[in-house]
Each structure stands twice: as structure tokens, then as C-alpha cells.
Amino acid sequence: MKKYMQNLKCVALALCLLGSIVTACGTDKSEPEKPVDPEVPTSGDVTLFVTTATRSQDFAKKFIDFSSKSNMSPNTITLNPTQTFQSMDGFGAAITGSTCFNLMKMSQADRTRFLKETFSETEGMGQSYVRIAIGCSDFSLSEYTCWDTPGIENFGLQNEEKSYIIPVLKEILAINPQLKILGSPWTPPRWMKVNNLKDLQPFNSWTSGQLNPAHYQDYGTYFVKWIQAMSGNGIKIYAITPQNEPLNRANSASLYMSWEEQQAFVKTALGPKLKTAGLDTKIYVFDHNYNYDDIASQNDYPARIYEDPAAAAYIAGAAFHNYGGDKAELADIHNKRPEKELIFTETSIGTWNDGQNLATRLMEDMKEVGLGTINNWSRAVIVWNLMLDTERGPNRAGGCQTCYGAVDLAKSDYKTIKKNSHYYVIGHLSAVVKPGAVRIGTSGYSAEGVTYSAFKNPDNTYALVLLNNTNDIKKITLSDGSKHFSYDVPSKSIVSYRWK
Template sequence: MKRNNNTMIYTFLLSCLITATSCNRDSFTPSQGDDIKKSGDVTIVMTNTNRAYDLTKKYVDFSTKFNMSPNTITLNPAQKFQTMDGFGAAITGSTCYNLMKMSKEDRTKFLTETFSDKDGMGMSYIRIAIGCSDFSLSEYTCWDKEGKENFGLQSEETQYVIPVLKEILAINPNVKIMGSPWTPPKWMKVNNLTDLKPFDSWTSGQLNPKYYQDYGWYFVQWLQAMKKEGINIYSITVQNEPLNRKNSASMYMSWQEQQAFIKQSLGPQLKAASIATKIYAFDHNYNYDNMADQEDYPIKIYNDAGAASFIAGAAYHNYGGDKAELIDIHNQRPDKELVFTETSIGEWNDGRNLNKRLMEDMREVALGTVNNWSKGVIVWNLMLDTDKGPNREGGCQTCYGAVDISKSNYKSITRNSHYYIVGHLSSVVKSGATRIGATGYTAEGLVYSAFQNTDGTYAMVLLNESNDNRKITLADGKNHFSYEVPANSVVSYRWKN
């Protein structure tokens, strides 16, 4: 009798174990089996703050069980928001210098991991300077001496930027490129619009209205010169940080000036040249640098129908103010686009501390701007060296790159938060995707955004900012699956409809 009891107990325990294992397999809790799974219905990419998961790819299958989970997020493809253009980083002169210091083999490997849709993260939107930026190797524009015969691409572009762009486009021909000027040629600048005295400085100054037509011609020539190099420019902004007079390369441009320049020169000249490149206004902070007369900068430009007809939308940075400004601008002009074009990490915000920055940057920059109608997210320098350079006097001396490369060997790379946040978006959300509705489970520290790609696949990018693992079920009305999301992590999903 004792033996029978033992047999019954053993059978009962075995049954429980089998049931538990079956339930566990159905919910796809991370396990050794998941680690070796090479394919599945759902592709998952994970990163957590301690890098135990570091853009780690996993695969799971749809559940065959009836979904009873209270932690279910259900996608609603019928609820459509903005169409996505892409995600990426700035390819500055400094970034290109560092990339060109790498061996060809190492550079190709890094660029493939970063930009390839098939073999990498598939980053899809980059920003370059029209002329120099504060992360260029020198101060210059493409027209430093008056006279149209003196226009031309400069050595930084021909030796560094253009070769890198060509390598990127060879890896991913669909990458979109945005161009932004930090300053016009100095001979176009004046001290102010009253005195109109020449202003021979890369920093500050204003655009002399008598040179509006020349400056519009400059944009056209630059766009055409890049096209001759095989590089199509998808979009431009009129002036990087138009309210910032203090950058090493900069110019002040009020909304009134930008409106006049776009309406009288830039818009008509691009149209006359049959250039379809998008024009974005503003390209500066959410709080308009606390200048009361410059608040709602793009809205004031749009109020002139002639100027507005040439403008696709507005671009924003996050060095002041709150991302809620994007919602306000969208609500005022839902017909105009929004794109987020710059954010930095550095010594001032503990930029190499992934434990802090991954959570905050994912919440505020990546998902925060996308959930507030931004069509794209572009961070600042893709790559700086471990000495935060090359940098110039008057520019940022304390910035880090999305990745930092060892200055000692130009081989060892450390990935910082900005690489992860754009990588997690671009790995599953492709150009042309539509942000869609998602409702259901909510919790403190949980932020997510859902999409449908043009090939019909669904994508979800989710932030779990809590200190606890959370088993979350995703459902699309046809299929569902569950996964235990690690504490303090970012998880991206993509699956077929």
C-alpha cells in the first residue's frame, strides 16, 4: 500500500511538472530553449540596462491556448496615426573621420550591423550638415568666397562624408538623408537687420535679406552636387537651432525671417529646379529657448499660406522644454509633419551610464516623440572617439557618441543609449510603417508603441522601466503570444499578420 501511495504521489508530481512545463512553453518565458531557438513566428530583440541582453535576438511562436491573460495588449490596426520615415543618427564630419580611421573590414562590419535591414539593425534616417557643423573638422561652407563660380563641395565632404554615405547606401540604398546648415557663408551675414553691417563670424549673426536669392541658390546647388555624387537628399531644415546664437557655427533666424526666406526664395527655387526634397521649419527646442515672441515658431510660419505651401512640417530638439509640445503643434496643424532631429548625451547627463540613460532616453526621446506624432527619430553623432572627439573649440567638449570608438586602436566600440534606442525602433519598424492603436494592459513604468509595416507585419517596441519582470501578452485579433519582459529593459517585436 505504501508503494502504491508513492506511485500515486510520483504520478501526481509528474503530471504537475508536465502541466507547468507546458504552460511555461506556451507563455514563452525566457529559458535555455529560447536561447537556442533559431526561428519562430515572432522575432524579439532585447536590451537591458546591465547588458545581460544586448540587442539579443530571440524567437517565439504564437500560442495555441485560449488567451486569459489580464496583461494583454491588443493591437488595433484600424486606428492609424502617422506614417514613419525612419530612425538613425547624425553622420557628422567627426563621425566620418572616426569611421575612416577604422580598417575597411571593421568599418564595413559596423556599418552593416547598424544599417543593414538583413544583417543588422536597419537604421534608416541620417542627418548631415550642409557645410560645417559644430562637429566638423574645420569651419567652412560650400561657398566661402562670393561669386557663383566659387561654389563647390569641400574636402571634408569629398574625403570623409561622401565616401561614408556611399558605403552606407551600398549597404542600405533606402536610407533617407536630411541636410541641415549650421551657418550660411559668412559674407551673407549681418550683425542685425537694422544696421545691416557685415558680420565676419561663423558664430551668430543674421542672414542679410539682400542675399535671400543667393542663399536659396546655394541650397539648390548643394542638393544638385550631392545628387551628382549619387546621394539623394530626402529632406532639409532651413537652419539648425535658429534661436541659438552661441554654437561654434550658428546663425540667428527668427520665424519672421525663416518665413520670408522660404516664401521668397527657398521654396520657389527648389520648385523651379524640380527638386522634391522636403523642407522642415524650425529645427530647435520644444521651449523656443524661452523667447516669448518665438513661441509656436512653425505655426507662425504656417500662418502664411504661401510659405506653408512649401513646407512639409517642423523639426524639434529636446535641449529645452517637454515633448508635449509636439502634441500641441500637431493639434494646431495636423496637416503638417513632425520629426525629431537631435538629442545629445554627454558628461552633463551621465551619458555613458546605460543603467540611467537607456530608460530615460527610450521614454523621452524614442517612444516619447513617436507617441507624440513624430515621423522619425534622429540622435546626434553616430560615432565619437573615447576623447569625445574630434571636436573644436566653441563646440561641445563633453559630448559622447551613440557609440564611442577607442582612440588608441579605432577598433573597440562601446554602444551607448542612443545606439540602442534608435536600433530598437529601426530593427522592427521599417520606413513607411504606420503607427497604430494599442490598448489594454497598463502599468507604471510601461511605455509602448505599435506599428504595421508596409509588408503587413506588426511591430511593437516596449519599455519596461520597473524593477520587476513582467509577463506580457500581445494580441492582434488573430494571433497572440506571451513573453516575460525583463526588468529595466527594452523589447522590440515583429511578427507576420
């Protein structure tokens, strides 16, 4: 009996050591490694990624071959590369101060592994577009701008950039050098604010206020200095917006900026300052909700700005969020000015929308945010925080206290990661649709609950992302006109395809 108990102790010790090794390697504690199935193909003509709402398939990579049989399926989706829509810029999430704080709490090995899984073209999802704050946001470690005291000699990047944002961005750029970066301010320096444009009284508050027209040129300089400072640290800024949520006075850091004000600022200061500095950084206006926060005078905000040709000449297009209104507004703005670009720059999950319930959110978010914005002319899809901790932070008082990240990191160990719907939505797009891809037409099969979009990549591969928001398995055939293949799409799932 004694020898038997000793043997049991040896077995227990071995299992404990094995568990330590697995944990040290960064395996998600909630998802043990699965044995390799010798029956599953490891290569094929078509690469697929599959995620089900039940996580029975968790961004599972699969391969299938083209069919050698005649295509007689009535469930065939046929690609039409001669019908083209918008080019795609990329997909990603916000790299906030909170995200970077959490990432820097991880061990170097675990952080590198996660960033490769997220951003690597060869070892992961290939996410390709991120949004950062110019100064603080409601998910920063403090409230600040990079020019809190008048006098150009007082401009400078702050601790949040130096210790968190820039180091993380450098790690990401080492993994994906083609990463695009969008910058958005939540507030200008407080000394540039006034209470309103009539009284023009100083407004020493992070929240609300308006930009003093007397400081338009100073604020234009602020953007130039920030872009140059980031560039000096190896961080190229691809695009900016003049103001995050310009119709939202209530955020912990915020500024009210009507379309008339934004038009004047871009026309007289921001655009000319970027041009004089020789910067090719794109400007996207608006950066707020589909419904313009129900302020009637601000309806069609971007289109109103474009009415001034001198302002419009500096502007690449408009950015939108989805905290109010409908994605059809994207198509409406596109139809008003089809030569101007559209990007989608923020959406969040949280306690208010059952944000960690993948069974609900995966379906809804791919329909509304992923494919929904793309099928309404958006060139990019960017969600809110890439990573928060399990206490939904760090965050600022007055900002969102109820938001989840695209992934949530356990505060108990800064190791265990829970992946939420936004991580999968962005991953399914970025894994197969590459920057520079063109959305193309399709014909054939359609059904209630089935949504999809097709693309031709710069390398001449085809891609299609499909949502099956039904309770049935859908045997769907895809044809590019010369080759075809079929796959049984699981119920309540997303499948991404890519093939030559």
C-alpha cells in the same frame, strides 16, 4: 619540469594566436563571444530583440511562437490596426564630419562590419534616416561653407564632403539603398551675414549674426547647388531644414533666424528656388528646442510660419530638438496644424547627463526620445553623432566638448567600440518598425513604468516596441486580434517585437 614549462608556453602561444584572430575579426574586446545555446530557438512566429540596462542581454535576437492556448491573461495588449496615427519615415543618427573621420580611421573590414550592423536590413538594425550638415557643424574638422567667396563660380563641395562624408554615405547606401538623408546648415557663408536687420553691417563671424535679406536669393541658390552637387555624387537629399537651431547664437557655427525671417526666406527664396530647379526635397522648418529657448516672441515658431499660406505651401513640416522643454510640444504643434509633419532631429548624451551610464540613460532616452516623440506624432527619430572617439571628438572650439556619440570608438586602436543608449534606442525602433509603417492604436494592459507603441509595416507585419522601466519582470501578452503570444519582459529593459 622543463617539458611541463614547454607545454605551458605552447598553450600560451595558442591562446595568444586565438586572441589575435578574435581581435582581427573585430569582436568587441569588452564583450567576448558567447557559445551557441542549443536550447535557444533559432526561428519562430515572432522575432524579438532584447536589451537590458545591465547589458545581460545586449540587443539579443530571440524567437517565440504564437500561443495555441486561449488568451486569459489580464496583461494583454491588443493591437487595433483600424486606429491609425502618423506614418513613419525612419530612425538614425547624425553622420557628422567627426563621425566620418572616426569611421575612416577604422580598417575597411571593421568599418564595413559596423556599418552593416547599423544599417543593413538583413544583417543588422536597419537604421534608415541620417542627418548631415550643409557645410560645417560643431563636429566638423574645420569651419567652412561650400561658398566662402562670393561668385557662383566659387561654389563647391569641400574636403570634408569629398574625403569623409560622401565616401561614408556611399558605403552606407551600398548597404541600405533606401536610406533617407536630411541636410541642415549651421551657418550660411559669412559674406551673407549681417550684425542685425537694422544696421545691416557685414558680420564676418562663423558664430551668430543674421542672414542679410539682400542675400535671400543667393542663399536659396546655395541650397539648390548643394543638393545638386550631392546628387552628382550619388547622394540623394530627402529633406533639408533652413537652419540648425535658429534661436541659438552661441554655437561654434551658428545664425540667428527668427520665425519671421525663416518664413520670408522660405516663401521668397528657398521654396521657389527648389521648385524652379525641379527638386522634390522636403523642407522642415525650425529644427530647434521644444521651449523655443524661452524667447517669448518665438513661441510656436513653426505654427507662426504656417500662418502664411504661401510659405506653408512649400513646407512639409517642422523639426525639433529636446535640449529644452517637453515632448508634449510636438502634440501641441500637431494639434495646431495636423496636416503638417513632425520629425525629431537631434538629442545628445554627454557628461552632463551621465551619458555612458546605460542603466540610467537607456530607460530615460527610450521614454523621452524614442517612444516619447513617436507617441507625440513624430515620424522620425534622429540622434546626434553616430560615432565619436573616446576623447569626445573631433570637435570644434565653441561647440560641444562634453558630448558622447551613440557609439564611442577607442582612440587607442580605432577598433574597440562602446555602445551607448542612443544606439540601442534607435536600433530597437529601426529593427522592427520599417519606413512607411503606420502607428496604430492599442488597448488593454498599462502600468506605471511601462511604455509602448504599436505599428503596422508596409509588408503587413505588426511591430511593437516596449519599455519596461520597472524593477519587476512583466509577463505581457500581445494580441493582434487573431493571434497572441506572451513573453516575460525583463526588468529595466527594452523589447522590440515583429510578427506576421
